[in-house]
Amino acid sequence: MAIRTVVWGENVHEHKNRTVAELYPRGMHQCIADALNADPAISATTATLQEAEHGLPAARLAQTDVLIWWGHAAHGDVRDDVVDRVADAVWGGMGLIVLHSGHFSKIFKKLMGAPCNLSWREAGERERLWLTSRNHPIAAGLPDHFELENEEMYGDPFGVPDPLETVFVSWFQGGEVFRSGLTYRRGAGNIFYFRPGHETYPTYHDANVQLVLRNSVKWAHNPAARIADPNAAPNRPVESALEPITARGGSLHVAGEEGFR
Numbered sequence: 029m030a031i032r033t034v035v036w037g038e039n040v041h042e043h044k045n046r047t048v049a050e051l052y053p054r055g056m057h058q059c060i061a062d063a064l065n066a067d068p069a070i071s072a073t074t075a076t077l078q079e080a081e082h083g084l085p086a087a088r089l090a091q092t093d094v095l096i097w098w099g100h101a102a103h104g105d106v107r108d109d110v111v112d113r114v115a116d117a118v119w120g121g122m123g124l125i126v127l128h129s130g131h132f133s134k135i136f137k138k139l140m141g142a143p144c145n146l147s148w149r150e151a152g153e154r155e156r157l158w159l160t161s162r163n164h165p166i167a168a169g170l171p172d173h174f175e176l177e178n179e180e181m182y183g184d185p186f187g188v189p190d191p192l193e194t195v196f197v198s199w200f201q202g203g204e205v206f207r208s209g210l211t212y213r214r215g216a217g218n219i220f221y222f223r224p225g226h227e228t229y230p231t232y233h234d235a236n237v238q239l240v241l242r243n244s245v246k247w248a249h250n251p252a253a254r255i256a257d258p259n260a261a262p263n264r265p266v267e268s269a270l271e272p273i274t275a276r277g278g279s280l281h282v283a284g285e286e287g288f289r
């Protein structure tokens with residue numbers, strides 16, 4: 029079965045900025061979904077901020093193998109209960125790919141537990157991405173380096189935890205460097221952060237970027253059954269311990285109590 033992928037787009041700049049509307053007449057999310065659907069191993073649909081529950085009701089997340097997230101201007105408008113729901117899905121095994129300005133999204137900051145800050149400059153400068161993990165599945169089929177002629181600069185230090193793997197680093201014309209492809213695991217979920225994708229440049233039309241996106245969906249996909257309740261914290265009673273024991277010492281909780289959350 030094809031990897032069920034949802035491309036979530038904030039879908040704000042496409043309606044407010046002429047440059048963005050011209051580059052992405054059907055929305056950035058649709059451009060990304062089209063690029064993914066070029067591979068028969070992936071089945072991509074879209075969801076946007078404006079839809080009911082931002083297009084991410086629980087039933088849909090339960091049927092989603094990998095979620096891609098692009099947001100920028102409206103991070104604060106994303107409902108906290110939807111963010112919690114997405115985090116639960118990731119902890120349960122759903123893959124998550126966070127793009128570009130999604131570094132400041134509620135979901136990425138929650139999963140990273142860090143400020144996720146960086147330096148930036150919107151000057152249309154050249155970005156050169158260097159592959160730092162040659163045989164990594166996310167880099168399959170890519171040259172050792174490739175360029176995006178116009179991009180926004182993001183500079184390290186990047187306020188994220190040390191990743192599992194660094195797949196790309198970027199050099200910018202102005203001199204900064206940035207760790208632009210990072211993998212994480214949170215609970216049972218695979219997470220990939222990929223830097224390029226400023227909305228006023230044609231980044232998601234780039235063949236190498238599209239290849240990274242397809243590769244990362246395949247990498248992030250966890251085929252194991254979703255963990256039903258990744259937040260479960262059961263109190264195991266003395267009587268059912270695997271080896272016979274008797275309770276000793278003082279006790280805060282009464283038998284069978286759920287405990288504090």
Ligand code: ZN
Binds near residue numbers: 129180225226227
């Ligand atoms: Zn940007």
